[in-house]
Amino acid sequence: MMRSRYLLTFALLALLHTVGSTAEVLVEAESFEQHGGWQLDTQFITEMGSPYLLAHGLGRPVEDATTEFKMDEAGEYTVWVRTYDWVARWDATGSPGRFKIRIGNQELANDLGIAGKDWSWHRAGQVKLTAGTHSMQLQDLTGFDGRCDSIYLTTDATQEPDNSSEMLSPFRRRLLGIEHPVEIKQGYDLVVVGGGYSGMGAAISAARMGCKVALIQDRGVLGGNGSSEVRVWAMGHIRRGKYPRIGEIIEEFADSATKSPGRAEEFGDAHKEEVVRSEKNIDLFLNHHAFRLSKEGDAIESVDAIDTRTNAVRRFEGALFADCTGHGTLGYLAEADWNMTPGGRMGMSNMWTWDEVGAETSFPETPWALPLNMADFPYPRDHHGQWFWESGFDQDPLGDAEGIRDWNLRAVYGAFNAMKNGDGAAEHRDAVLTWIAYIGGPRESRRLTGDVVLTQQDIVNKREFPDGCVPSTWSIDLHYPKEQYAQKFPDNPFISIAEHDRRIDRQYGYPVPYRCFYSRSIPNLFMAGRCISVTHEALGTTRVMKTCGMMGEVVGKAASLCTQHECQPRDVYQDHLSELIQLLELPGKAFRETVTSPITVPDDALPKAGPYGPETLGTASLPGVVVDDRQADLKGKWTEGDGLKGFVGSGYRYASANSGAQAVFTLKATEAGQFQVRISWLPHENRGDHVSVSVLQATQAPLATTVNMRKPAAEDGFAKLTTLELKKGDVVKVVIDSADAGGTVHIDAAQLLPVKK
Structure with missing residues (x-):
């Protein structure tokens, strides 16, 4: 019974096929029973077709990932592994991501992660296997971000596997046995894709106003940039402006970080999940990547998401959808109107920390990292490599996000190598690298187009919109390469500078109109977060997390009105704006069982703040x-x-x-x-x-x-x-x-x- 799960479920995603005299098995790395020290990386599924395991050990080999698989037929198997040398695209010296495969007590002959500029299949070696159950281990050799997508075993030594980067390619579907229909999840009033601050705000707000909600998040934790994985503290003032009740939901789960990057525990991943799971109207789907959808006419009917641990596909059917992905992914799949600034875009950060341990330590030489001296980067005096460790300006933020992340890693490793083995070695004998974000913190990509496209001049001139609601209090903060550090790597600088237009009321805030929060071309699509309908310049003030979260709160309440009146997001502005305003004036903890039930305000509702926030005196x-x-x-x-x-x-x-x-x-x-x-x-x-x-x-x-x-x-x-x-x-x-x-x-x-x- 125990062994049958390998054929009947997707727990290991390994299935034996016999074609003529050839036997073959595919094991997906993300499905390993024990990941050990390897990390599940789901950021680049759209680029390379799959999640993968990453050996992110900061220069120390990580613990083995282990699993078991069943062979029904004995034989000599050629083993292929989908991987690549992640620094080869830059013709860098050395291969930092080396690892090996062990099957049972047999270590396969070839090192992996030592060749190739792109994801492809590499021969790990050959192994003789009996029929029955066998163990498999991924053995990291360096701790420097080796990566493994899949392992393919075949008795045909001449057969190289298909290298398609298509999500669930025919090759994978056949070997994983997932040709059957997807699992249908029905009955949702609102399907929210993206579990950062904006997605959480939308899901909780809609659920408390009586909507049945699905919240789909491609990571194992909620919070997005404001999680322990990325550790950007949440900025933007809440609970102020025209409707100071907006932001009360965000206050329930916002982080308490005192620095950026903060400590992992300051971001309260478990608390965020607890807040969401306590809402009986929300079905939470962590580790689910939305990758396709279906439409009827211009409207979205359903969204398909793949479980990034098992490759099971679930279809989410709903009346309304909210794109809270940051990248406008749902809108793009729906062929919504969108825009992306062609030049001058902001980049992606991967922050880092180091510490002093009071005893001399060593760090491996990194000839493959950026060749840096201490003068090539700002010294992280507070033991923190902060937000300005940013690259990818005008690089492809969607088609080559992995390349941007990896360049950031090369910059950080190069900087720490300068501190330990270069011209900073005398001062840093006891320094240790303690954390690097392998999940990138992106700032700018697609922006979906709504009925209003908010501009910088709208904001600084305080243009009034009748549906102005979410207070944006951050300055117009745009990032550019910092010239003094860009000289050595002018094609891809890795240190940024922020330029601020401070003509913003930092306390009352500029009320961003509701019409920026729904698509002008897809009638049942909301959006919240940094993919809303603004220009590049206006994004500089609206993109911070607490502000994005408040957008979600407005979207959730608007979704309840759409459900109640059987209408679309645009109709809320045209016909039900006064009702939306009434909902925006309710405490964040107000709730109702269904969209037509009476509203209850619990005793622990927060006191209403003033127009300048709860911490000010009017x-x-x-x-x-x-x-x-x-x-x-x-x-x-x-x-x-x-x-x-x-x-x-x-x-x-x-x-x-x-x-x-x-x-x-x-x-x-x-x-x-x-x-x-x-x-x-x-x-x-x-x-x-x-x-x-x-x-x-x-x-x-x-x-x-x-x-x-x-x-x-x-x-x-x-x-x-x-x-x-x-x-x-x-x-x-x-x-x-x-x-x-x-x-x-x-x-x-x-x-x-x-x-x-």
Whole structure:
């Protein structure tokens, strides 16, 4: 019974065929029972036709991957392995990805991963096998990213296997026995493809509004770039703007990383999965790669996804679909209108970390990596190779993503080789390489076209759209090769620089219109994430993860209206926009059993944030007369900030001591009475400890004092300067000066607070 599973299921994807006198078996590497230290890599299925196993050991050979397979016929078998030398395309010296195959107690003669610039079949050797069950091991020899797709055994020594890069080619289908119909998954109101922040937001939002949802993710974890695999901290402010309830769902699962790259545990992969699985209306399908679809007319009917561990194919039928892939993959398969900037595109990052262990360590020489000296890259002083380790500018982000990733790996290994074996060796005797992202963090590829294509000018000019909803608070952040590091490799630089257009309201945010979140040409297709309908420049602000997640929240609520009214995404804008706005004003934890059931707001719903977010104080909510720093008269150079939380309004400003900076707050009494004159700041160790403050009023003696901005102003954030008796209309000026401040001067707000009698 135990052995029959190899013929009746796809657990090992190994099936024996006899054609005439030839016996043959195909074993897919991803189906090995134990992956050992090898990693399942599913990023490049579209390019090379299959998932594969990757020996990503950072220069230390990884533990063997092992499995068993059954042979019904004894004989002498030629063993072929689909692999290649991953640095050969650059004619690099050496073969870093060497590995071997062992079957039973027989190690096959040939090293693998030592030849070929493209994926192809390589002869591993010959082995005599008896009928029965045998073990197989992948033995990594280097730890430097050897890769194995499939192993083919045949008694015909002259028969080289078919090398098609087609997904589930006829050769593979025949040998794996998967000619039978696919498994049908029916009854979904919304099928979401992509399990990053946008896909999670869409799935959870739709499910809580009563939709039956399938969430399809091609990796084993959720979060996309915000997972432990890529470790980009989630940016973009949430819970603010026109509809500050948007973002409450994202807050439930967003990472807590304090750096980028962060530590694996900071990204909470298990917590993300738990949040999704707790929704009874969501069916989650991890390790499923969507690769084809069917349509009726222009509308999508179903999406087929392959299980990247077993090659089983499942068909997901639904009324609505959401492309949250980042690459616009679903839209592309559906022949939707799309665009990709031909030149000046941003690239892909593979971040990395290293540490010091207090004892001398060694690292293998890497003649195949980029030949770097310490001057060729920015020194990772915080032990972090951060976001700017980025390449692939204007390379093919879809057809050659593997090449972009591999160039990034060569750059990182070359840098660490310079630190350990090159001109940085004396300083790095105890350095160890601790992590490199083998899953790439892409920034830009296809963008699907909606009824509105948002532009940079729309954003900086604050163009109002009636359906503006998701607040985009990141600056327009576009990446280009950094010139000083691009000289050695001008054709493919690997260090980037960010250029920012900061004409963005970083606190309230620009409301991105709903019409950017559905396709203009595929009537039942939503999109959320970096493949929405924007220009290249506008992508610079909308692409960060928390912003993408909020797009998903809007898509999920719109999908519930489509289901309720049996209509399409465009109809929500044309006929049901007021209903969508009502849903956007609900707490993120609000739910209903079906799309027609009453809505329940649970007791643990978050309090509604203000237009500038939950960590800010709105001037309208404060007693008395409050003037924000944005309304002050400023002299000299002041820098805007929002990193310290608890500020009034949309941020604060700061200036260096003795810089000539001065701020004047003008307060006008709205009634007669006694008032405290107060100011607010946020404490920090670099703030001035004797900042000069003056209070001026035309009929009363001026007050000159100093405040210590290294300490909190008071329990409620405001420090009292003086008390004045004022008439209605009297004007008070508060002057804060940088002269002799003893540190940075901080301004946030000034207040006239009525004294209670």
